[in-house]
Amino acid sequence: MIISIVLYSLSMAFLLFIIVCGFSLIFSVLSFAPWVPSRGRDLERIFKLADLRPGQTFYDLGCGDGKVVIYAANNYKVKAIGLEISLPLYLVCKLRQALNKQSNIEFKFKNLYKENLSSADAVYFFGMPHVLNEKFCSKLKRELKPGAKVVSYSFKLHDWQPKITDKPSEKDLPIYLYEM
Numbered sequence: 001m002i003i004s005i006v007l008y009s010l011s012m013a014f015l016l017f018i019i020v021c022g023f024s025l026i027f028s029v030l031s032f033a034p035w036v037p038s039r040g041r042d043l044e045r046i047f048k049l050a051d052l053r054p055g056q057t058f059y060d061l062g063c064g065d066g067k068v069v070i071y072a073a074n075n076y077k078v079k080a081i082g083l084e085i086s087l088p089l090y091l092v093c094k095l096r097q098a099l100n101k102q103s104n105i106e107f108k109f110k111n112l113y114k115e116n117l118s119s120a121d122a123v124y125f126f127g128m129p130h131v132l133n134e135k136f137c138s139k140l141k142r143e144l145k146p147g148a149k150v151v152s153y154s155f156k157l158h159d160w161q162p163k164i165t166d167k168p169s170e171k172d173l174p175i176y177l178y179e180m
Ligand SMILES: C[S@@+](CC[C@H](N)C(=O)[O-])C[C@H]1O[C@@H](n2cnc3c(N)ncnc32)[C@H](O)[C@@H]1O
Pocket: 027, 028, 029, 031, 032, 033, 034, 035, 036, 037, 038, 060, 061, 062, 063, 064, 065, 067, 068, 083, 084, 085, 086, 089, 110, 111, 112, 113, 125, 126, 127, 153
């Protein structure tokens, strides 16, 4: 009897976990972008544009599996923060963080639109073109400090003129740098 109650509770908890994962995945697709990781070979280009200095704060808005955040923390001695709304991806980030043992990494299970970005020196994102809209741009404008860098992978921000468009060759994806 006790064993069947325990098994029932475990299967209900597992079902709830699967439902939360499913909903958070659907929400992420509708909200900003589905999980499509930035190419590993583009990390160098991304961080050349971000031009990070030790002690600065770097954000990846919608950090996926945490690859970009971990790269920033390991290579630039910055405080690297990743925001992720999809529960399974967030759990992957936390696992990678535990294995990495860096103290300057923070992953938050959080909607990027709800985070105040005023402490950021550089923000990075790979969002769908239709969400890089006026609403998103006005959040950046309102919250980011003067001089903060904004690096957008593949897609331009609505109505903003990039300071640099980095696209070394025809087969490379463009990366856009904006400065507040
Ligand atoms: C195109 S992927 C980019 C992943 C990572 N930044 C990279 O470059 O490899 C976009 C990520 O944003 C996450 N996402 C979508 N909407 C979000 C939201 N409102 N708040 C936080 N993360 C979100 C998705 O789950 C997905 O992992």
